[in-house]
Amino acid sequence: MAFIPRQSRRLAVLLAFFPIMLLYVIYTFKLHDFVPSIAYMPTQVSIMEPLSSVVRHKFWPWTAKLDEQHTQQPTPPRSTFTRHIVAVGDLHGDFANARRVLQFSGVTDSFGNWSGNVDFFVQTGDIIDRGDDTIKLYVWMDRLRAQAQKVGGTVLSLMGNHEWMNAIGDWRFVYPSELKTFGSIATRQRILSSGRIGRTWAHNYTTASRLPLHPSIGRPNAPYPASGLQIQVEKDEFNELQVHLNSGNYPLSHAALSFVHGGLAPSYPELTPFPSRINDIASSLLSKVQHRKQPLPHPPHAYPGLPADATPEEHRLYDANGPLWYRGWAMEDDAVVCAQVDEVLKKTGTRRMIMGHTPDFKNIVSRCNGKIIIIDTGISHAYGGVLSALSIHYKLEPIGDEDTGESQQWKETEVVSALYADRQEILATEERVISGNILHELPITLGEENEVDFD
Ligand SMILES: *[C@@H]1O[C@H](CO)[C@@H](O)[C@H](O)[C@H]1NC(C)=O
Ligand SMILES: *[C@@H]1O[C@H](CO)[C@@H](O)[C@H](O)[C@H]1NC(C)=O
Secondary structure, eight states: OTTSOHHHHHHHHHHHHHHHHHHHHHHHTTGGGGSHHHHTOHHHHHHHHHHHHHHHHHHOTHHHHHHHHHHTOOOOOOOOEEEEEEEEOOOTTOHHHHHHHHHHTTSBOTTSSBOSOOSEEEEOSOOSSSSSOHHHHHHHHHHHHHHHHHTTOEEEEEOOHHHHHHHHTBOTTOOHHHHHHHSSHHHHHHHHHTSHHHHHHHHHEESEEEEESSGGGOSTTOOBSOSSEEEEEEEOTTSOEEEEETTTTOTTTTOEEEEESSOOOTTOTTOSSBTHHHHHHHHHHHHHHHHSOOOOOBTTSOOOOSOTTOOHHHHHHHSTTSTTTOOHHHHSOHHHHHHHHHHHHHHHTOSEEEEOSSOOSSOOEEETTTTEEEOOOOOSTTTTOOOEEEEEEEEEEEOSOGGGTOTTEEEEEEEEEEEESSOEEEEEEEEEEEESOBOSSOOEEESOOSOOOOO
């Protein structure tokens, strides 16, 4: 080596180290992120990470200790998750009674503003007809929706058969005094089609809803089964990630509720994917109804019916077996409905189905141990029924001893109650023990369409 001049030796060493140093600089400052073909090549990252840490640890020994601490961080303690849902049925043009119900159920404060005490408020349709407060009620619902959004709450609004009737031009149940609040027939037609109420129906209302009880099942109204690849992530006792694909074997896959106005008939062909199939058909039909030349209202004019270009699916949506008008879950005998209900729950990925439309003026009706719940109690003074709301408290709490490796156990509790102005009644309580280190987070969903974003 003596014959190589010192200058050149230093240069050779520098040259030899140059590529390594360059790579080190690139990965330290994440410059590779600017070059997509490198950024997405995991092999390079997995080569560079150990290499760069070797270099780092050699030159700055204290970084070795830091890295060690970093990888040995204890797993965060498991926390309890809760979700509180309130659902209210047919309101039929009665603002005063609606205000009372939302206040005693904790959805709003005494000023009619969002209280922040519930996570979800669901209204199952039929706000319009049989009363004068149509405009007030829809404006209030939009205000609550905005107030809820600001504090992480959600308002889910459904179209009932009466919303649809008015959109179609079937005005049989419109009070003359209600018509006066709009000014004229033409103004009412405009407001319900291209105007304020028509736009909020098209934008903020759906005909069916699926509401997960836990975030790991997905967002409200995301289709079941997932249309894209849905990955639920859990960590096992060794802190390794476990993934479940498309809900099938995930312990909470059916921890959800369905809401429609009338009912989900077992023979209705558009049940899945739920609720997106129904909502896609409904969006298409609503657009046709709202964009046609508004027909003269019935009565006194002839019933206009669905637009001439309505598809067979769109006709099925609005017929007696469809989700807006079906009454089977309310009218048939226990033996019949309880034999049919599980199949519909299985298809829709839910544990209970909740609906309005068929009133019982004394009580919220719970059937088949709370698998079917009918919440129309004739709240409007047009009926003089009882004021009511449905409340569901969901809780997922960690149980089992973390130190002995029993860190997979959870107690899941659902308490379903009927709330009335002067009393409360528990309709169903269910407790289960679930295994799996569930994260209170949304699943990772790849390529999912039709998702309504409520954030
Ligand atoms: C209720 O909301 C309205 C507007 O949304 C606001 O002006 C009013 O101050 C609120 N009242 C209370 C008590 O928060
Ligand atoms: C939908 O609801 C929001 C409140 O979150 C409201 O501001 C908006 O105007 C509504 N959309 C339409 C089209 O009416």
